[in-house]
Amino acid sequence: MAPSIERRFQLHSIESGMVASFYDVGYFTFAFPVSFYGGSRLAQKPQWIGIGVLVMGLGSLVFSLPHFLAPSMMSSMSETDTLCHVGGLHGENPCQGATETFFSSYKYIFYFGQFLHGVGATPLYTLGVTLLDDTVSSENSPVYLGIFYAMAVVGPAVGFFIGGESLKQHTELTLKVAELGLSPGSNLWVGAWWIGFLIASIVAVFVAIPILMFPRKLPGADRLRKEKMAAGRTEFVVDSMENTADRLETKITDFPCHLLVLLRNPTFVALTMAAACESGLMAGLAVFLPKFIENQFSLQASMAALLVGSLTVPAGGGGTFLGGYLIRKLKLNICGMIRMCLVAAFASALFSFVFILDCPNVEMAGKTVGYSNTNNITHRLPLWNLTSECNSNCACSEYRYEPVCGADGFMYYSPCHAGCLVERRDKSFVKVFMDCRCLTGFTFKTRNYAGRQWNVQAVGKTCDNHCKYLNIYILFCIGFAYLTLLDSVPSMSATLRSVPESQRSLALGLQIMYVKLFGTIPAPVIFGRFFDKTCRLWQKACPMQQSQGNCRFYDNYWMSRYMLLAALTGKTMTFVYYGMAYYNYKSPDGQLCYDTEKGKPCPSEEVEDVAADEMLGGEDDVADEFATLEKGRKRRRNPASGKG
DSSP: OHHHHHHHHTOOHHHHHHHHHHHHHHHHHHHHHHHHHHTSTTSOHHHHHHHHHHHHHHHHHHHHHHHHHSOOTTTTTSOOOOSOOTTSOOOSOTTTTOOSSSGGGGHHHHHHHHHHHHHHHHHHHHHHHHHHHHTSOTTTHHHHHHHHHHHHHHHHHHHHHHHHHHTTSBSSTTOOHHHHTOOTTSTTOOBOTTHHHHHHHHHHHHHHHHHHTSOSSOTTHHHHHHHHHTTTOOHHHHHHHHHHHHHHHHOGGGHHHHHHHHHTOHHHHHHHHHHHHHHHHHHHHHHHHHHHHHHHTTOOHHHHHHHIIIIIHHHHHHHHHHHHHHHHHHTOOHHHHHHHHHHHHHHHHHHGGGGGOOOOOOOBBTTTBOOTTSSSTTTSSOTTOOOOTTTTTSOOOTTOOOOEEETTSOEESSTTTTTEEEEEEOTTOOEEEEEEGGGTTOOSEEEEETTEEEEEEEESSOOOOOOOOHHHHHHHHHHHHHHHHHTHHHHHHHHHHTSOGGGHHHHHHHHHHHHIIIIITHHHHHHHHHHHHTEEEEOOOOTTOSSOOOEEEEOHHHHHHHHHHHHHHHHHHHHHHHHHHHHHOBOTTSOBGGGGGGTOOOOOOOHHHHHHHHHHHHHHHHHHHHHHHHHHHHHHHOGGGGOO
C-alpha cells in the first residue's frame, strides 16, 4: 500500500516511514495517562477501551481524506502523447499547471490520521491486556493472551488481503484505465489504497458499541483476583498491598515512587528493551517488506501485499498462539519463559540471512546502462544522460515519466526516450510500441494492426528480472515471522510476573512507552531512509515545485544488504537483552535462573502458584521500598520532625 501512496502523493520512503511512526507517536503520548488513570481500581476499563476503538475509527476516516481532497487524476492520466516526434515538436509542457507545494501538504493529514490510530489503540493494548488477565485464571491467562495477540496479528493479515485486493482497482474508480493502457503491472499504477480505511472506520463503530456496554468488572473477577493474590496465604499482606495500590494508583504525587521501583527492576528493564528491538524490527518490516518483495521480484503491488499478508502474517499469528500454549503445556516459570525467548531469538536470527540473496536489477537505459544501439553499450554517454543518438531529435521531456520495457531487456524512461514512433493496444489493453529507433534489431513479437505487420519493440510495463528466489524468500519469511512472534506471549507473561500485581498496568504502560520511543517510532523512519539510499532513479519534479518526486526504482543489491543489516542488528540486540533478563532475574527465595543448570532445580509448582509466589514476594519488596521512599519524602517536607 505504501508504494501506491508514494506514487499518488510523491512521498519519499522516509516520509512513508514517518506516516507509520505517527501511530506510535500517538500511542507513546497517551500510554502513561491511559495506563495510570485507566488502570486504577475504580476506572471503567471497558469504557476506556470502547472510546479508544471509536477514536481509531475516526483516525481511519481522517487517513482516507486525502483521496477525496486531492484533485482528480483524470487530467494527469488523460491521453497524452509520449511518443518521439522527430524535429522537436512534442506538444504541451508537462509542467504546465503544476503548483509549488501541492502534494507535500497531504502527508500531514496522513500523520494526523495515524496519530489518532495510535491514541485509540492505547487503551486496547494496555487496559485490555490487564482486563483480560484479571478475568481468567493464571493457568488460562497465557492461552487467552496468546489468542489476543494472535488476533492482533491476524488483523493485519486481513488488512493485507483487503489491501491487496483493493490495489487491483485504480484509485480513481471511474477512470477508464483500459483506454489509457494502464494495468496493475504498470509503474504508473496507483491502487485504491483508501478503501480499506473507509471499511475500518465503519467496522470500528459497530465494534465499539458492545464494548461500551460492558460492566466495570466481569462476573468472577474478584474471586479470581483473590485466588491469584492470596492462594490461601496470609491475609494481611493482601490487605496492606491493596491499600498501598489504592494509594499509589490514585495519587499523582506517588507516581515517581512507582516509576523508580520499576526502573530498579533489571529483569523488567531488560525484557522491555528486548521488546523494543523486536517490535521495532517488526514495525519496519510490516511497512517495507511488501515493497521489498515488489521491487526484488518485479511483482505487482497487490501481489506483494497478498503474499505478505496470506503467508507470513498468519505464520506470526500461529507463533503467537503457540507461545502461549507452550507456557501452559510445559508449566513454565519466568526462567523457562525467558529461555524460550532466547531460543526463538537465536533461531529467527538465522532465518534473517535470507536477505543476503538479491535479485538482478532491472537496468534503465541512460541511467544505469548505455543505449543498446550505441557502439559502446555500457558507457558511451554519462549514465545520468537520458539523451542518446537515437532520441536526440525527439525533444523528450524528463518531467514526463512513463517507463516502458524494451525488447533488449532494458527499461526506458518513456516511449519517447526509446525513440518509439507508433503506439497501439494489445488484447489486454496494454500499451505496445513499434518503430522504436533506440531498439533497432530487437523485437518482442510480430502483430497485425490495421492490416499491417508490426514488430513490437516495447511494452508499457516493468521488465521481468527472472529472479528464482521467490519461493526461498517466502519459506524463510514464514519461519522468521513464526519464530519472531513465538516469544511475544512468553515475553509479556514474564514481564507481568516480574512486577508486583499493583503495578501491572503501569508496568505495561511504561514498557509500551519504551517500545515506542526506542523501537517502533524510529524503526520505520530508519527503514525508509535505507530504501531512499538505494534509489537509482528519482522522479524529476517541475522547477516550481520545492520537493523532489518519489523514487521510481531501486538497487536490489543494496536493498537486500540494508534489510540484512537491519534484521541482524535487531535480532542480535534482542538476544543480548533476553540474556541480560535471564542473568539478572532472582526469584523470591533468592534463586537465579542460571543456578538451575548447576543442579538447583526451579520449583515445579503449577503456573498459578509460581505467579502467586512471585507476586507476593514482589509486593513485599515494593511495600518496603515504597515505605522507605515515603519516609524520605516526609522527612524532606518537615526537617524538624527528624530531630530528637
